[in-house]
Amino acid sequence: MAIDNKMIEALHEVLAGMQGTVADNLSILGDVEKMWQPSDYLPDMTSEDWRERLQAFREPAESVSDELLIVLVGDMVTEEALPSYSVSLNRLARDKEGDSPKPWAKWLRGWTAEENRHGDLLNAYLRMTGRVDMRAVEVTVHHLLSSGFNTGSGDEPYSGLVYTSFQERATKISHRNVGRLVNAEGDHNLAKICLRIAGDESRHELFYTRMMNHVLDLDPQGGMLAIRGVIRGLIAMPGKLMYDGKDPDLFDHFAVVAQRTGVYTVRDYADILDHLVKVWHIADRIVTGKAALAQDYLCRQAELYHRMAERYEHRIAQEPRIGFSWIYDREV
Numbered sequence: 001m002a003i004d005n006k007m008i009e010a011l012h013e014v015l016a017g018m019q020g021t022v023a024d025n026l027s028i029l030g031d032v033e034k035m036w037q038p039s040d041y042l043p044d045m046t047s048e049d050w051r052e053r054l055q056a057f058r059e060p061a062e063s064v065s066d067e068l069l070i071v072l073v074g075d076m077v078t079e080e081a082l083p084s085y086s087v088s089l090n091r092l093a094r095d096k097e098g099d100s101p102k103p104w105a106k107w108l109r110g111w112t113a114e115e116n117r118h119g120d121l122l123n124a125y126l127r128m129t130g131r132v133d134m135r136a137v138e139v140t141v142h143h144l145l146s147s148g149f150n151t152g153s154g155d156e157p158y159s160g161l162v163y164t165s166f167q168e169r170a171t172k173i174s175h176r177n178v179g180r181l182v183n184a185e186g187d188h189n190l191a192k193i194c195l196r197i198a199g200d201e202s203r204h205e206l207f208y209t210r211m212m213n214h215v216l217d218l219d220p221q222g223g224m225l226a227i228r229g230v231i232r233g234l235i236a237m238p239g240k241l242m243y244d245g246k247d248p249d250l251f252d253h254f255a256v257v258a259q260r261t262g263v264y265t266v267r268d269y270a271d272i273l274d275h276l277v278k279v280w281h282i283a284d285r286i287v288t289g290k291a292a293l294a295q296d297y298l299c300r301q302a303e304l305y306h307r308m309a310e311r312y313e314h315r316i317a318q319e320p321r322i323g324f325s326w327i328y329d330r331e332v
């Protein structure tokens, strides 16, 4: 949807008018002093018995399957591209100084700081357990950060809220499922790590979903069009541009493994759409014209994806096994 600068400024005014609501919700961010840190989930390398601790950490990791390693690396690479997401979300915060005391800017910094632990912790886990080719993983992170991140919504700021509401829920589901599956495979350390990260995603989801609900209260027309704009573009996953220097379809191959293992599936995608349509009371909003068409469109999407899921699952089952540089070209 083409949207001119004057319209974009009008949307920014709505967001600027929400500073009080944002301030009231800053407590969704945890207290830094009480927050978990990656070190809490890793062997203490300064202790005298660090060798035993490291060994005890590495042993259960041996039982993690190649399938789940691929999903875990894909999730880690996606988390490690955080700088790109922070840059993108500055559309919402409009922090021109870098340390603005305004609530949107405070949220963005607090959120970034919390998210930063996710990539750090997963990175440390992968390095210490020695299960993957860290250099190949690092090349992938380097490529992804160099490629940048574009939600396809131009300068329009509401879509940042729509996108994050969707994405935080998607990452919560993904981390939670990896946690459940590696627990069954016997790595309880990794299970704890994944569940802890999923807990953060859940708080972040709460914030973004709440703020978008508020936008819909203040500007149902603009909000509805923004949601349609994001959903119609098929939520471009944040790791979409990942590349390891070898496989040009790396993200799609990773997504196939995520679907096959049940970590993140088309049904999850449909469920998220369904959930957002409900929590944002999309069907009950009073809108007219184009926004009414958008409303109608949004109410039909979850059902559509649910119907598509079966066909997709069938297709995925036929896909050949693919070698991944992350695990020394072993096929998954």
Ligand SMILES: [Fe+2]
Binding pocket: 079, 115, 118, 171, 201
């Ligand atoms: Fe995260």
Ligand SMILES: [Fe+2]
Binding pocket: 115, 167, 168, 171, 201, 204
């Ligand atoms: Fe997140």
